[in-house]
Amino acid sequence: MSVSDFELFQSWRKVLDLCALRPGQAVTVLTSADTNEQTLRCAILAVRDKGAIANRLDLQPVNGGTSLSRDPLAYVGTTPLTGNRPALEMLKASDLVLDLMTLLFSAEQHEILAAGGRILLAVEPPEVLVRLTPTLEDRARVLAASATLRAARGMRVTSAAGTDATFALGDYPMLEEYGFVDRPGRWDHWPSGFLATWSNEGSAEGTIVLAPGDILLPQKAYVTAPVTLRLERGYVRAIEGGYEAGHLKDYMDSFGDPEVYAVSHIGWGLQKKAHWSVMGFYDREASIGMDSRACAGNFLWSTGPNNEAGGTRDTACHIDIPMRGCTVTLDGEAVVVDGVLVED
Numbered sequence: 001m002s003v004s005d006f007e008l009f010q011s012w013r014k015v016l017d018l019c020a021l022r023p024g025q026a027v028t029v030l031t032s033a034d035t036n037e038q039t040l041r042c043a044i045l046a047v048r049d050k051g052a053i054a055n056r057l058d059l060q061p062v063n064g065g066t067s068l069s070r071d072p073l074a075y076v077g078t079t080p081l082t083g084n085r086p087a088l089e090m091l092k093a094s095d096l097v098l099d100l101m102t103l104l105f106s107a108e109q110h111e112i113l114a115a116g117g118r119i120l121l122a123v124e125p126p127e128v129l130v131r132l133t134p135t136l137e138d139r140a141r142v143l144a145a146s147a148t149l150r151a152a153r154g155m156r157v158t159s160a161a162g163t164d165a166t167f168a169l170g171d172y173p174m175l176e177e178y179g180f181v182d183r184p185g186r187w188d189h190w191p192s193g194f195l196a197t198w199s200n201e202g203s204a205e206g207t208i209v210l211a212p213g214d215i216l217l218p219q220k221a222y223v224t225a226p227v228t229l230r231l232e233r234g235y236v237r238a239i240e241g242g243y244e245a246g247h248l249k250d251y252m253d254s255f256g257d258p259e260v261y262a263v264s265h266i267g268w269g270l271q272k273k274a275h276w277s278v279m280g281f282y283d284r285e286a287s288i289g290m291d292s293r294a295c296a297g298n299f300l301w302s303t304g305p306n307n308e309a310g311g312t313r314d315t316a317c318h319i320d321i322p323m324r325g326c327t328v329t330l331d332g333e334a335v336v337v338d339g340v341l342v343e344d
């Protein structure tokens with residue numbers, strides 16, 4: 001059900017406080033055809049309430065006639081900023097960009113961050129934003145886990161369903177998502193609360209078995225029967241199973257790009273306010289499924305691009321796969337056991 005403007009305004013104010021937005025700074029709210037009007041309205045009110053400048057940059061949508069899904073994370077890499085230098089320069093000149101459109105996995109996002117910009121993505125429904133308003137405790141939990149992951153040289157994931165996969169670590173930076181952007185050059189996503197990195201190129205090996213209840217995004221599907229993915233030398237080399245395996249393969253093959261089968265970011269959920277069940281209550285297009293990506297104790301892995309981590313692979317197909325009931329170890333030390341976070 002809906003939240004009031006006042007509730008969403010209050011959440012925006014908390015988030016902008018956590019972003020250390022100061023009076024007189026320039027904020028650009030980036031919008032397009034699918035931007036939620038209430039989120040936009042309350043964001044601008046909160047920016048003005050902080051005494052900052054509130055600009056809006058509305059761009060024409062792209063990819064709609066190419067993508068097979070309306071989910072903004074289903075077709076990544078090209079955005080309304082691609083080839084749009086005037087718009088890019090406005091965002092690079094802003095102290096804070098509130099992305100209500102979705103720039104994730106784009107070269108333009110990197111150019112803005114490299115110029116010292118800050119970008120906060122916020123495209124979930126207003127009630128999800130309010131329910132998952134970030135806190136300093138979320139940041140503390142993500143950064144503590146990040147210190148452990150940064151020091152690790154290997155990740156192993158196992159499950160009762162038959163998953164046993166290994167990934168070498170160390171070549172890529174951390175993807176620390178806690179819901180606000182507290183320093184220049186940082187991107188984050190509200191709502192979130194998870195940690196990831198990329199496995200060293202060519203190192204992902206083993207078998208991942210999706211068990212009933214594991215999730216495919218952007219399909220927004222809980223798989224109902226086992227789907228087995230064979231990993232060799234950093235790529236998914238085979239997808240075995242029933243209808244859901246075929247549907248996943250058909251969708252990935254539709255891009256006509258072998259790079260879609262590369263293993264992308266790997267990590268685990270740390271958000272205790274996020275719930276596995278939420279996706280089942282939403283129409284497929286009503287949410288991008290951040291509860292599934294962030295809920296504490298999941299193993300979240302993905303396929304496709306690595307440009308977000310400074311790599312050169314910018315394939316447009318990105319699949320996120322949050323799994324339950326996994327055990328995740330880093331150099332032999334467990335951070336998740338049977339789908340439950342190991343708490344210090």
Ligand SMILES: O=c1ccc(O)c[nH]1
Nearest residue numbers: 073177189192302320
């Ligand atoms: O916040 C996000 C969302 C999707 C993704 O693949 C990474 N981070």
